[in-house]
Amino acid sequence: MQLVWFRSDLRTYDNAALLAAMEQGPTMALFVACPKSWQQHDMAPMKQDLIRRRAEALKLELAALGVPLLLVEGTDYRALQSVFTALLPLGIDTVYSEQEYELREQQRDQMLQQWLAEQGVGWWQCDRQCGFAPGSFVTGSGAMYQVFTPFKKRWLQRFAEQGVTVLPRPKAQPTLRIPSLALAVMQPGDHSSAAWPVVQDTLLSQLRNYCQQRVQDYQKRRDFPALDATSRLSPYLALGALSVRQCIARLQFEAGDSLQQADSGASVWLSELIWRDFYKHVLVAWPDLIKHQPFQxxxxxxxxxxxxxxxxxxxxxxxxxxxxxxxxxxxxxxxxxxxxxxxxxxxxxxxxxxxxxxxxxxxxxxxxxxxxxxxxxxxxxxxxxxxxxxxxxxxxxxxxxxxxxxxxxxxxxxxxxxxxxxxxxxxxxxxxxxxxxxxxxxxxxxxxxxxxxxxxxxxxxxxxxx
Ligand SMILES: Cc1cc2nc3c(=O)[nH]c(=O)nc-3n(C[C@H](O)[C@H](O)[C@H](O)COP(=O)(O)OP(=O)(O)OC[C@H]3O[C@@H](n4cnc5c(N)ncnc54)[C@H](O)[C@@H]3O)c2cc1C
Structure with a gap:
């Protein structure tokens, strides 16, 4: 049995961990709500609700692939070991996940990886939160870029050479059933995020429609808050309900040649996605930022x-x-x-x-x-x-x-x-x-x-x- 542990990658498309696990054999999935840890990050109640609603929708989307998703109510990251302890008797071979860059999340993963190794369970992780992974390109002197413009230039050069890869949704497996376990079931949220849809197909159509119909005017209209001119996809990128690679690939497909024109709506929107990558690369290169230190x-x-x-x-x-x-x-x-x-x-x-x-x-x-x-x-x-x-x-x-x-x-x-x-x-x-x-x-x-x-x-x- 392979286990996919969903965290900030709440999607079935372009999900390397899910794809890798299902290629290995019968797969189950896990999501653990950790409200105490979320509060330590000052996470907004509305974002917490969106995560819970998205996790519920993901359960149905995974069920269509034959993958059971266990939605567990946890407390904080320290309690995760007990969740995994309850799962190990199912015969878990390897735990698959996508890397998160924040400090507490890194520490959580190191601790669990070590503990799982002691239990004879493997650990598989991918680094796919960005268009190009942090550290995959640096300045001539080997350091991370501190200025956006040269970073963007290098990013675009890499994009022209390689493009970005979007992984397909895995093929369904025969429906897997798991016995009921003594774990607390995830609680529903407070519905404060109800105005934001959570079904994956709806989010993908929003992305497609934006790239087909509205991105052309982004450059002209994006700075006027009374206009509905930006994509409003940020909550989904933050949850990993959509990946940035899906956004880039869809933009490239719909915008065609206009992506090459520096002042087109499409290329300015791409720039914003590159800003997103830039700040994640910066965080990985200077982890002290998470300790509330100014960069300068x-x-x-x-x-x-x-x-x-x-x-x-x-x-x-x-x-x-x-x-x-x-x-x-x-x-x-x-x-x-x-x-x-x-x-x-x-x-x-x-x-x-x-x-x-x-x-x-x-x-x-x-x-x-x-x-x-x-x-x-x-x-x-x-x-x-x-x-x-x-x-x-x-x-x-x-x-x-x-x-x-x-x-x-x-x-x-x-x-x-x-x-x-x-x-x-x-x-x-x-x-x-x-x-x-x-x-x-x-x-x-x-x-x-x-x-x-x-x-x-x-x-x-x-x-x-x-
Ligand atoms: C003080 C401050 C705080 C911010 N806090 C956040 C935050 O917590 N979460 C967040 O996602 N964005 C944050 N941003 C960046 C930006 O304001 C939002 O990403 C954007 O307004 C989201 O709306 P949209 O999805 O319609 O963006 P669009 O204009 O459609 O852009 C597409 C995507 O590009 C990314 N993006 C756009 N602008 C930026 C930027 N300047 N930096 C990094 N990524 C960007 C986002 O993922 C966004 O969804 C912050 C900006 C400022 C100045």
Whole structure:
């Protein structure tokens, strides 16, 4: 009996572990919900619910392949050994899985691999979370790229040479039945993610439709949060319900030659998928990032002001800056936020409110349905000017001009801030001069002054570091 242990690869297509196990012989599968460990990662309840719902759907999809999936309710990673102990009497030959890059997950795997070896059980793992595996290409001096543009150039070169391989769904095996075991059955979630479909075929059609019908305009429309112009596939990439290779291969198939034109929607979308790879490669090369260290060590000396009341105003979307507040409402109410807005609110927290980027990073994780350590940490350190290839510290988004530029008629703001629904267009980006608007908070800071403070904070840290 072969055992596939599903974690961040909740799919049957392009799943190397599933394919390898089924090639060896009769296969069963396992998924263990570990809410205590998820909480240690600040995982949003909505993401936890999506995982549970996706695991239930996967059970049906695997049943069609004759593979029984055991859905187990666990606690934290330390309890996993007892789950495997209950399974070993079934005669498990080898445990198959896809590698995860985060520290606790790596430690969990090392411990289990060693323990399974002592029980005479084999361990098979593949590294397929990226288009190209971390470490598979490095700079001329053998180091990982710290800057995105040369990384992307090298990535595209590899892509032109090799393409990416998408593995087929395995052929069905004769239906395997396993005896019932004394293990707690996975509990249903709280249904907070119900707006997001979880059936694999539906997700594959969403990907296909996006690449066939909408990606062409990505370049022109992607920065406008009122438009539904991006793919919204991030929650599925975060769960591995879709693989990045499936996205790349589908894009290549549908976009054809336009993928070669640097400014086409297709090639700009591909760039975003490459950013995803970049941050995962960065995490593997610098594992200290997971210990909440800034990438640029000298920025550790910045004396953030960390005012709890200002932080709360930001979390609650009550800063008096409409685009920031509308974005935070989108996050708090829907569990997802548009990329342009993630940049705007992150810059605002760090460079207008002078709050440590790690507070914002953590808050995002606790709310995002697509929370992903590498992308989230990368995005926050970019905005805070502390990361790899980060925005220079003097680049400070003006939240009002960002609003005028990317939500010109205020459609996004009006959707998420009922207090401004009737605000005339000329005041929507700065409603404080409209005497009719009474129930909207006053601005918590003055942007021009806050900007000067940020410049001083970074300069002080630099002087301190000599
Ligand atoms: C402060 C901050 C925090 C972020 N936190 C996360 C996070 O926790 N999880 C997450 O998946 N993304 C995160 N991002 C990146 C990006 O905002 C989201 O991936 C994107 O908004 C998801 O929407 P979409 O699926 O419609 O993206 P699309 O525009 O359709 O892009 C396609 C895919 O490319 C990847 N991608 C796009 N932009 C980026 C990027 N800048 N970095 C890495 N991957 C990217 C995502 O997997 C996305 O689904 C963060 C960005 C910032 C600035």
């Amino acid at each position: 060590a000298d920025t550790a000396a910045i004396r953030w002001r960390n005012d709890p009341a200002l932080f709360q105003a930001w979390c609650d979307g009550k800063t008096g800056y409409p685009l920031v507040d509308a974005a935070m409402q989108q996050l708090n109410q829907s569990g997802w936020m548009h990329n342009r807005l993630r940049m705007v609110v992150a810059s605002f927290l760090v460079k207008d409110l002078h709050i440590d980027w790690r507070w914002g990073e953590r808050y995002f994780m606790s709310k995002l349905i697509d929370g992903d350590f590498a992308a989230n940490n990368g995005g926050w350190q970019w905005a805070a000017s502390t990361g790899t290839d980060a925005a220079p510290y003097f680049r400070i988004f003006n939240p009002v001009s960002q609003s005028e530029r990317f939500d010109p008629d205020g459609a996004f703001i009006r959707t998420w801030l009922p207090a401004l629904a009737a605000c005339p267009a000329k005041h929507i980006h700065w409603p404080h001069s409209d005497t009719m608007v009474k129930s909207y908070p006053k601005p918590v800071v003055d942007h021009a002054q806050a900007r000067q403070v940020t410049l001083a904070l970074f300069q002080q840290a630099r002087q301190q570091n000599g």
